Amino acid sequence: xxxxxxxxxxxxxxxxxxxxxxxxxxxxxxxxxxxxxxxxxxxxxxxxxxxxxxxxxxxxxxxxxxxxxxxxxxxxxxxxxxxxxxxxxxxxxxxxxxxxxxxxxxxxxxxxxxxxxxxxxxxxxxxxxxxxxxxxxxxxxxxxxxxxxxxxxxxxxxxxxxxxxxxxxxxxxxxxxxxxxxxxxxxxxxxxxxxxxxxxxxxxxxxxxxxxxxxxxxxxxxxxxxxxxxxxxxxxxxxxxxxxxxxxxxxxxxxxxxxxxxxxxxxxxxxxxxxxxxxxxxxxxxxxxxxxxxxxxxxxxxxxxxxxxxxxxxxxxxxxxxxxxxxxxxxxxxxxxxxxxxxxxxxxxxxxxxxxxxxxxxxxxxxxxxxxxxxxxxxxxxxxxxxxxxxxxxxxxxxxxxxxxxxxxxxxxxxxxxxxxxxx
Numbered sequence: 001x002x003x004x005x006x007x008x009x010x011x012x013x014x015x016x017x018x019x020x021x022x023x024x025x026x027x028x029x030x031x032x033x034x035x036x037x038x039x040x041x042x043x044x045x046x047x048x049x050x051x052x053x054x055x056x057x058x059x060x061x062x063x064x065x066x067x068x069x070x071x072x073x074x075x076x077x078x079x080x081x082x083x084x085x086x087x088x089x090x091x092x093x094x095x096x097x098x099x100x101x102x103x104x105x106x107x108x109x110x111x112x113x114x115x116x117x118x119x120x121x122x123x124x125x126x127x128x129x130x131x132x133x134x135x136x137x138x139x140x141x142x143x144x145x146x147x148x149x150x151x152x153x154x155x156x157x158x159x160x161x162x163x164x165x166x167x168x169x170x171x172x173x174x175x176x177x178x179x180x181x182x183x184x185x186x187x188x189x190x191x192x193x194x195x196x197x198x199x200x201x202x203x204x205x206x207x208x209x210x211x212x213x214x215x216x217x218x219x220x221x222x223x224x225x226x227x228x229x230x231x232x233x234x235x236x237x238x239x240x241x242x243x244x245x246x247x248x249x250x251x252x253x254x255x256x257x258x259x260x261x262x263x264x265x266x267x268x269x270x271x272x273x274x275x276x277x278x279x280x281x282x283x284x285x286x287x288x289x290x291x292x293x294x295x296x297x298x299x300x301x302x303x304x305x306x307x308x309x310x311x312x313x314x315x316x317x318x319x320x321x322x323x324x325x326x327x328x329x330x331x332x333x334x335x336x337x338x339x340x341x342x343x344x345x346x347x348x349x350x351x352x353x354x355x356x357x358x359x360x361x362x363x364x365x366x367x368x369x370x371x372x373x374x375x376x377x378x379x380x381x382x383x384x385x386x387x388x389x390x391x392x393x394x395x396x397x398x399x400x401x402x403x404x405x406x407x408x409x410x411x412x413x414x415x416x417x418x419x420x421x422x423x424x
Contacts (some may be wrong), residue, residue, distance in 0.1 A: 010062065011421045014167075014174050018066045022088055025065075025095065032290065033099055033125055037061060039293035043172060044104045045232040046223060048322055050176035053223075057098050057105070063167040065095040070189050071156055071163060080194050089139035090153045094163050097135075099125045102146040103294045107233045112266075112292075114273045119158075124279060124286060158368060161188070161209070161377045169215060172223060181219040184208045193380055197387040200380040203392070205369065209377060210395045217369035217401055231325040231411045234361040235315055236297075242312045242358055243304060244270045255327055260312075261303040265291035289304040313357050318413070325361070334362065334410055344414050349416030359413040369401040 010018045013102075020026045026120035037057035046053040049310055068091050076082055100114055100121030109118060126144065130137035139148070146154040156163055165275040166185045173181040191205025201209055247260045247270050262270055268288040277286050305316035318324070328338075339362070346359050370377070372388055388396055 012059070012063060012066070014063060014171050015066055016046060017400065018062055019069075021069065023090060024133070025092060025283040027133070028092060028129065029062075031129065033129065034058070034061070034096070036290060036293055037098065037101070039295055040101055040103060040105065041294055042105070042168065042341065043223070044107050045231075045236065046176065046226070046229050047094060048324070049226050049228045050178070050223065053172070055171060055175045057101055060168055061095050061170055062097055063171055064097065064163045065091050067163040067166050067185065067189065068094045068156060070186075071192055072188055072193050074181045075152075075194060078193055085139065086150075086153065089137075090143050090156060092137060092140040093126075093153075093157050095139070096126050096129070097122060097157060097164060100319065102289065103292055104233075104236065107236060108240060108297075111237050112269045113360040116274075116276050116279070119394050121279065121286075121289065125290070128286065131235070135380050150197045152194055152197050152199045155375075157200070159291045159375050161199070161201070161212070165216070166353050168345065169212070169219060172219060173215075175232070176223055178219065178222055181222065183212045183215045188212060195378075195380060195384075195386060196318045198378070200378045200386060201389075203379055203381050206379060206389070206392055209379075209389050210393055210398060213389070213398070213401050217367060220367040220369075225367060225407070227327045227329060227409070228324060230363070230365060230409060231327050232319065234363065234411050235319050237299060238358045238361065239304070239312065239315045240270070242309070242315065246307075246309055246312060247271055249325070260307070262300050263296040265289070266296045266300055311355050314413075323415075325359075325411040327409055329365075329409045331405075331407060333408050339410060342410065346412065346416065349413075351413075351416065359416075360410070361412070362410050363408070365407045365409065366404055367407075368404040371404075372402060 001338060004396065006020065006023045007269070008020045010020070014020045035058070040057045041053075042055050042057055042060050043053045058271060072082055072087050093242060098118065100118040100123070102108060102118065105118070123141070123144065126137055126141050127343065130141060142148040144151040144157060148154065153162075156162065166188065168181070169181060169183050170185050173179065187208045188201070188205060191208065193200050193202055234417050243260055243262070247262070247267070250259055265288045268274070268285065269292070274285050279289075299321065301316045304312050305320055307313045308309045339360070342360055343356055347353070351359055370390070372390055377389040379389055380386055381392070389400055
């Protein structure tokens with residue numbers, strides 16, 4: 001039997017043709033762990049604002065791998081020695097960097113996974129794949145963790161100017177249609193260089209970096225932290241919270257009339273908090289996680305819309321029908337009077353006192369385009385001096401991009417008294 005051709009070419013709507021570079025990468029793409037990313041949308045509930053935002057983590061991971069290949073070609077063209085083994089490893093590392101994302105990505109990270117960062121689960125899954133592939137991912141894991149002796153590889157994977165951000169900004173602009181957030185990824189990559197194995201950008205790329213940072217700020221306020229998305233995400237979190245509450249109340253109850261349906265994978269994480277230590281020591285939890293995706297959540301929400309618990313069923317119906325919470329935002333924390341007025345409106349609409357927290361949510365959205373205190377975007381001047389982009393730029397607003405901006409919000413269910421949302 002002839003061996004399978006594993007050097008595939010994929011047609012990507014953002015970049016055109018993307019090539020799977022080698023057999024190992026092909027086998028990783030074909031693995032069920034990676035295929036699961038097809039079933040996790042990149043932007044969660046943003047499709048309720050931008051109907052075209054239906055792309056997945058699968059798309060994003062392949063795009064980031066493609067950009068990584070371009071970055072390595074650029075660095076090699078400037079005389080930097082990068083072996084084929086290193087090239088393959090860094091592309092695998094960026095390909096798998098999001099493999100630990102759960103359903104709805106960041107939205108449910110604290111709700112379902114008790115605050116366990118997806119990067120930690122990505123590392124666990126990469127280590128499991130390394131066992132399955134007889135140690136062939138060891139170098140990729142070192143680069144992902146930042147323990148490899150050449151730090152620029154980790155910078156390309158995870159930093160404030162990495163291939164992850166390059167792709168998701170490009171891709172999210174494309175699918176949402178928010179053209180103002182477009183970045184010049186090709187030019188930025190062409191301007192990359194190394195100084196003592198640390199990533200720098202040539203001075204003639206300063207304008208492209210300024211645009212990159214400005215675009216990132218814009219995309220956060222206009223897409224990722226859009227007020228309508230915040231409402232929908234708040235509703236989803238409250239749905240999960242109510243389902244967990246009911247599930248723990250009815251566990252072991254002989255009367256099945258108020259049982260809470262969930263898919264088996266989702267039940268694993270709603271029925272009890274799972275710690276990182278349990279993920280590391282009990283394989284059944286990691287296995288359950290690899291079965292969990294957006295479809296588990298939507299399937300459960302559809303079932304819950306018929307549940308006898310009126311809080312759960314109402315929230316599910318509202319989200320399914322896109323009857324979203326109302327929201328008000330401010331650059332200052334809200335005073336108690338506003339919240340009190342909303343509480344009285346909800347109580348008048350039939351919400352019980354112990355149910356208020358499900359229909360009235362306070363929060364804060366934070367955004368900073370660039371945080372030099374975490375890691376720097378370094379510019380290599382013509383005299384070979386290295387300085388931070390914030391010092392190299394003459395853009396008047398560049399310093400402002402380094403500030404953490406907070407917007408406080410209150411969102412709540414509206415029109416409860418005008419329409420019968422409580423189900424019998």
